[in-house]
Amino acid sequence: MLARLGGKPANSQTPVYYECGLPVLQAPYATYFRLTDNLFNFHFTGYNRLPGYWRRLMVAPSQAFLQLADDPALDFVNTVATNEGELFDYLETDSDVIAWLQAMQYLDAKEQPSFRKGALLAAARHLRDVIKKLVIQKKEGKRVDVAALNAFLGHARYHVNLVRKAHGHLDVVHEYERSSPEQLLAPVAQAAAELLATGDFELVRKCEADDCVLWFYDRTKAHRRRWCSMAMCGNRHKVANFRARQKYAASE
Structure with missing residues (x-):
C-alpha cells in the first residue's frame, strides 16, 4: 500500500508520498511503487541500478542511508x-x-x-x-x-x-x-x-x-x-x- 498525502515539496512538481511516515518522492525511473512489510523493500523497476542522484530524490536526505x-x-x-x-x-x-x-x-x-x-x-x-x-x-x-x-x-x-x-x-x-x-x-x-x-x-x-x-x-x-x-x-x-x-x- 502506498499512501499519497497530496503535498508537494517547494519548487517541485513531483507529488510527495509517505512510507511509514517517511517522505518519498516519485522518480521518473519508477514503474510502480508499493509498501510491503519490509520498510526498504521498494518495488522499483531497475531500482538497484538507479544513480545516486535519483536515490537522493526518492528518499528524504536524513533517511537516505540506514542509521x-x-x-x-x-x-x-x-x-x-x-x-x-x-x-x-x-x-x-x-x-x-x-x-x-x-x-x-x-x-x-x-x-x-x-x-x-x-x-x-x-x-x-x-x-x-x-x-x-x-x-x-x-x-x-x-x-x-x-x-x-x-x-x-x-x-x-x-x-x-x-x-x-x-x-x-x-x-x-x-x-x-x-x-x-x-x-x-x-x-x-x-x-x-x-x-x-x-x-x-x-x-x-x-x-x-x-x-x-x-x-x-x-x-x-x-x-x-x-x-x-x-x-x-x-x-x-x-x-x-x-x-x-x-x-x-x-x-x-
Missing part, C-alpha cells in the same frame, strides 16, 4: 544491505560517500571535497570491507588482524581545537586534514578502532533474520535486541509467525 546500528562504524558497514533478496550497495559514486559522511555529520553539508574520480569510492569500499572483516573476527573470538585498519589510521592528520558553542558551552574538536580520500575517511576508521578496542561484543550483533546482513550495537536497557529494526525484520518475523499459527490452526 540503525547505534554505532557509526557499523552504520558504515550497513551501507551494503539486502533488497528483494539481493545485496544493494548504497555507495555507488564518490558523491554517495560524501552524502553518507554528511548524513553522519563527519562533513558539513556545504563541504564538497574533490579527488580523482572514483578514488573516494574505492577507498570507502576498501575501508568498509576491512571494518566488516575485523568485526566478524572479533565477534567470532578470532585474532583481529589490525594491519589493514592501521594502514588507514596512518593517514590521519588532525589538530585539536577548543571550540565555544551555543550558550557558551565549550567542546574539544578534532579537525582532520582532508587532502586525500584516506584522510577524509580517517574519522570512520577511528570509530571502527574504538569499537574494536572498547566495544562489548556480546552486544555487537548481526540481525537474526536469515536474509539480513545488517549489524547493530545493542544499547537497549535489557540488551535483548534481536533485529536491525522492528519496522523491518522484526515486523516480518511477527508476520511470518502469525501466518504460521493461522496455517496450523486451519489444518487442525
Whole structure:
C-alpha cells in the first residue's frame, strides 16, 4: 500500500508520498511503487541500478542511508544491505560517500571535497570491507588482524581545537586534514578502532533474520535486541509467525 498525502515539496512538481511516515518522492525511473512489510523493500523497476542522484530524490536526505546500528562504524558497514533478496550497495559514486559522511555529520553539508574520480569510492569500499572483516573476527573470538585498519589510521592528520558553542558551552574538536580520500575517511576508521578496542561484543550483533546482513550495537536497557529494526525484520518475523499459527490452526 502506498499512501499519497497530496503535498508537494517547494519548487517541485513531483507529488510527495509517505512510507511509514517517511517522505518519498516519485522518480521518473519508477514503474510502480508499493509498501510491503519490509520498510526498504521498494518495488522499483531497475531500482538497484538507479544513480545516486535519483536515490537522493526518492528518499528524504536524513533517511537516505540506514542509521540503525547505534554505532557509526557499523552504520558504515550497513551501507551494503539486502533488497528483494539481493545485496544493494548504497555507495555507488564518490558523491554517495560524501552524502553518507554528511548524513553522519563527519562533513558539513556545504563541504564538497574533490579527488580523482572514483578514488573516494574505492577507498570507502576498501575501508568498509576491512571494518566488516575485523568485526566478524572479533565477534567470532578470532585474532583481529589490525594491519589493514592501521594502514588507514596512518593517514590521519588532525589538530585539536577548543571550540565555544551555543550558550557558551565549550567542546574539544578534532579537525582532520582532508587532502586525500584516506584522510577524509580517517574519522570512520577511528570509530571502527574504538569499537574494536572498547566495544562489548556480546552486544555487537548481526540481525537474526536469515536474509539480513545488517549489524547493530545493542544499547537497549535489557540488551535483548534481536533485529536491525522492528519496522523491518522484526515486523516480518511477527508476520511470518502469525501466518504460521493461522496455517496450523486451519489444518487442525
